[in-house]
Amino acid sequence: MSTTSTSTTAAATVAEHAADTARPLLAESAAGHHRILTGDRPTGPLHLGHYFGTLQNRVQLQSQGLELMIVIPDYQVITDRDRADRLAEHVENLVLDYLAAGVDPARATIFTHSSVPALNQLMLPFLSLVSIAELSRNPTVKDEIAHSRQAAVSGLMFTYPVHQAADILFCKADLVPVGQDQLPHLELTRTVARRFNDRYAAIFPEPQALLSDAPLLLGTDAGKMSKSRNNAITLGADEDETARLLRGAVTDPDRRITYDPDHRPGVSNLLLLSALCQGRDPHQVAEEIGDGGAAVLKRTTTEAVNEYFRPLRARRAELATDRALLRETLRAGSARANAIADRTLDEVRAAMGTF
CATH class of the missing domain: 3.40.50.620 (HUPs)
Structure with a gap:
């Protein structure tokens, strides 16, 4: 042990x-x-x-x-x-x-x-x-x-x-x-x-x-997150894979970032994920990104996810041995x-x- x-x-x-x-x-x-x-x-x-x-x-x-x-x-x-x-x-x-x-x-x-x-x-x-x-x-x-x-x-x-x-x-x-x-x-x-x-x-x-x-998190395709749909970030994913998957996440053309789950599911899902990892409100995250567009949103979410899950992933990698x-x-x-x-x-x- x-x-x-x-x-x-x-x-x-x-x-x-x-x-x-x-x-x-x-x-x-x-x-x-x-x-x-x-x-x-x-x-x-x-x-x-x-x-x-x-x-x-x-x-x-x-x-x-x-x-x-x-x-x-x-x-x-x-x-x-x-x-x-x-x-x-x-x-x-x-x-x-x-x-x-x-x-x-x-x-x-x-x-x-x-x-x-x-x-x-x-x-x-x-x-x-x-x-x-x-x-x-x-x-x-x-x-x-x-x-x-x-x-x-x-x-x-x-x-x-x-x-x-x-x-x-x-x-x-x-x-x-x-x-x-x-x-x-x-x-x-x-x-x-x-x-x-x-x-x-x-x-x-x-x-x-x-x-x-x-909270209900959607997959990177803005559909139901599922093991079988290849739209999920697994707990075992490394930081590079997380970044790659989030770069390909579905958003929309509107550059202004707002939290609106009903009308902007892809953007709102990334905001929610980022907020959960930071212990914040998704509206607050959206306001800070403002007109930064999808690129800034995805970068913000990637950094938040990788920071939050770094201890879990380190523990997981050690246990896997x-x-x-x-x-x-x-x-x-x-x-x-x-x-x-x-x-x-x-x-x-x-x-x-x-x-």
Whole structure:
């Protein structure tokens, strides 16, 4: 395990910066004992949108003393793909991004779905609690089917919401960070918990949504930032690559720089990114650039991004040389998750009268 003073300093800097700049997600009076479940599918590298949308908030929640469970749902990759390409590599790189961003594996449980067999055993009784009609009209399922990369939609697709419900309920998470578009899915998880409690025994909490006002960053093409659209700046990008990608970002011909997300999405996205990295208001950044045009805007944004992410990237580069540490983080996290899942499964068996 690498424990040089350089890595320790870089990790502390990243965590402190994230904790200082992230919006407090819970009032101090409400930040008692809560267990939070969150995660990311291992389909590619995380990008700046992930950082400002979720990673930064996870570090903030961790700093508030909340118990953080981070699932890497590797089985879910094959819900919308015929095969899981480079899965092990993607899983390790997610752990790399988490640690580089400031998530502390001593306080957070990071694990893969496939390493916790009890999760799949919980799915069977959970599936019996929902109807085919409920699964079919779930917006998450509809969206995944519309964007499926499979030659034909598999039966696993319809279990997707229940799959995620098992991820949340196995550890009795009571808070789940979600965006507005994920609320219907969380409601299904609440339904599963409520129906199990009513039918068998009161075992599961009905998890609440932890809504964040995290900003929505667009890709360099001013469309949705996505791993698969080649329009994102990954956390692992170096400064030269960041500069190249931002130079090619979509703007518009108007030389006067203003923050107007509805009418100038490309320009406004760069202003927002620059402002987030500087801890400022995007209107203020726009006013300072004034008539400088897109060239000054892109240069300002590039400098802000590279400055802000320099400690994270240094930490990430160092961690990347110690793949054994990443695997040990997963091993330890999966062991903790298995202990929790086995206890929950024992409770479920007792409640259902099975062995």
